[in-house]
Amino acid sequence: MGIPTPDEENALHARILQKESVAHSEAFEVLMDPIIAAVTRARRCAYEEARDAAIDAVIDYLEAPERFDPQRGRLLAYLTQSAKNRVTDWQRSTFRRVLREEKFGCLFELLGMPPKDSLENALEARRIVERIEKSNLGVVDRAFLELMLLGERSTQRFGEVLGLGPLPAVDIQREVKRNRDRITKWLERFGREVIGVKS
Incomplete structure (x- = not known):
């Protein structure tokens, strides 16, 4: 199903405000696919993650449709x-x-920092995560780093995070390796900054 026009969206919204039960199921039919496609593209996440987010967004809207203001933009x-x-x-x-x-030994290793006892490690990890979140590392790179920290080995899984789609395996491997090397280098620079700030 294609993307609804603004007029179709406004008509659907008006029917939802009137609590038409059929309009609720129509909202899922009409809006889910375009939302999933846009989220997958923008966040480079797995289809299932985008689908779950789309379902939650539509359900929240249906529970309180009055929060949406058509004067401020399109429903989609x-x-x-x-x-x-x-x-x-x-x-x-x-x-x-x-x-x-505490699956952050890899992070300390990449940062070149000696592991400490678990309490100090946990506190240090929290500080590091806060600094990573305030850094210039993008959403996709953070998701890639998360897989690295989890010890993920699947090139395909890394490829999904990067949004590589159905490329030949050799191209996916090349892109995953390039991004792994890039993020590892970023972490090494980041580690020098963290250690520099602490010392």
Whole structure:
């Protein structure tokens, strides 16, 4: 199904405000595919993650449609932004969770910092994550780094995060290696900054 026109969106929104039950199912039929496509493209995330974010965004909208103001923009743009924000939040919280679970030895190793006892390690990891989140590292690069910290070995999984799609395996391997090397170098520079600030 194609992208609805502004008039179609406004008519659907009016019907949802009138609490037409059929309009709720139509919202899913009409809006889900364009939202998923836009989120997958913008956040370079897996289809399933974009789909889950789109479902949540549409459900939240249907529960409180009066929050959407048609004067401020299109319904599709409003829901797509909501879904994008969800994916970003999930990626950040997953990144934090990885470190909370103390799977951050790889991070300390890459930064060239000696591991300490677990409490100091946890506090140091929290500071490092906060600094990474304030850094210029983009959402896709953070998701890539998260896979590195989790010890992910699948080139295909890294390729999904990079949004490489159905490229030949050799091209995916080349791109994944290039990005792994780039992010490792970024981490090494970042590590020197962190150590420099601390000393």
